[in-house]
Amino acid sequence: MDVLSKFLDFLLTNYQSKHTVNSYFMDVCQFIEYKKTYIVSEQDINAYILFLSKSKKSPLTIKRKLSALSVFYDFLKRSGIYNFNLSGIVRPKSPKSLPKFLDxxxxxxxxxxxxxxxxxxxxxxxxxxxxxxxxxxxxxxxxxxxxxxxxxxxxxxxxxxxxxxxxxxxxxxxxxxxxxxxxxxxxxxxxxxxxxxxxxxxxxxxxxxxxxxxxxxxxxxxxxxxxxxxxxxxxxxxxxxxxxxxxxxxxxxxxxxxxxxxxxxxxxxxxxxxx
CATH class of the missing domain: 1.10.443.10 (Intergrase catalytic core)
Known part of the structure; x- marks a missing residue:
């Protein structure tokens, strides 16, 4: 069983929301397709953030993808497959929405x-x-x-x-x-x-x-x-x-x-x- 299959089993076991499972799994698959490997450094993650930003992804979307990667790499560490921590990665700030007002x-x-x-x-x-x-x-x-x-x-x-x-x-x-x-x-x-x-x-x-x-x-x-x-x-x-x-x-x-x-x-x- 490859790493992605094991990760999907982990998500299905630990998350009740099908939407969360699907989103996290697709986000991780897209990242691995982009990087061609799950062996990464902080520089690789930061380059991916820049790539997403240049692709016009919103800060909220980028934050969600980073959350998925955090879960993925935590899973890899717990499973003894690979040790990498995203805690040092700076997340993009979500823009504050301006308050509504009447003219x-x-x-x-x-x-x-x-x-x-x-x-x-x-x-x-x-x-x-x-x-x-x-x-x-x-x-x-x-x-x-x-x-x-x-x-x-x-x-x-x-x-x-x-x-x-x-x-x-x-x-x-x-x-x-x-x-x-x-x-x-x-x-x-x-x-x-x-x-x-x-x-x-x-x-x-x-x-x-x-x-x-x-x-x-x-x-x-x-x-x-x-x-x-x-x-x-x-x-x-x-x-x-x-x-x-x-x-x-x-x-x-x-x-x-x-x-x-x-x-x-x-x-x-x-x-x-x-x-």
Whole structure:
């Protein structure tokens, strides 16, 4: 029985997922076909990574193939066939996906299509103050300063800070709260505080209805941050507004802004227009 047959038996014995067995076996077969042998060095593996990269394989695909090779060479070592360790091989980093966000027109349409006063207050506040959904559900009426148009929220690490609220959102909150003077701001039909899941369902319901999109409350936070940055807000001020402990977390919005710029450039460049 050759090495690949033994390896396939090993996979079938140790992995329940047929998909994993097939993927790992095919990845190893492709590598051996590329190298013509399983006797390798770190230089050989790095050359293979470069080959895959030049072949336009994604970082995720390359990482999966390296995982398959790690299992294969661990199997060879345990079986006393060949001793080689991939632990020194540097895996490619998977690119972080940029957060979804709505453009200004979509945001306006989204807010205008909400017919429930409570839901309008929820979505307006999520967007206006770029709140995390956990920060919103924990808000009490006592946390609102109507005259200063601010709210006090509890950020990560139990840190409290004041956050500005748009005048329009303050008016919506006033109308929704009515005569209540304390307790949770946002209530369900039973008079209890809304849950995170409830808020997520509310946002998704209106987004599907008005935008035909599936978004989350966090999309509104990303949207607000992107709109503020595009309109000239300093990155350091945006960092404080969002409650990011590191400026690195805030810099993702510069990439979003650049994407907008590229799209606008492509759309209005004269050479891109049809005659």
């Amino acid at each position: 200004i027109d979509e945001t306006i349409v989204f807010l205008e299509k909400i017919n429930s006063l409570r839901d309008k207050a929820i979505i307006s506040l999520l967007y206006s103050s770029a709140l995390r959904v956990s920060e919103l559900v924990n808000l009490n009426i006592e946390d609102i300063n109507f005259s200063n148009k601010t709210i006090v929220i509890t950020r990560k690490g139990n840190k409290q800070m004041g956050v500005p609220v748009s005048p329009k959102t303050i008016d919506i909150l006033k109308n929704y709260i009515g005569d209540r003077i304390n307790g949770p701001i946002f209530l369900n039909k039973s008079g209890h505080r809304l849950t995170t899941r409830s808020i997520e369902n509310i946002v998704k319901k209106y987004a599907r209805k008005s935008l035909l999109k599936d978004i989350s409350p966090h999309t509104l936070r990303h949207s607000r941050a992107t709109h503020l940055l595009n309109n000239g807000m300093d990155l350091r001020i945006l960092q404080r507004f969002l409650g990011h402990s590191s400026i690195l977390a805030t810099q993702v919005y510069t990439h979003l802004s650049l994407q907008d710029l590229i799209k606008a450039y492509d759309a209005f460049h004269p050479l891109n227009k049809n005659d």
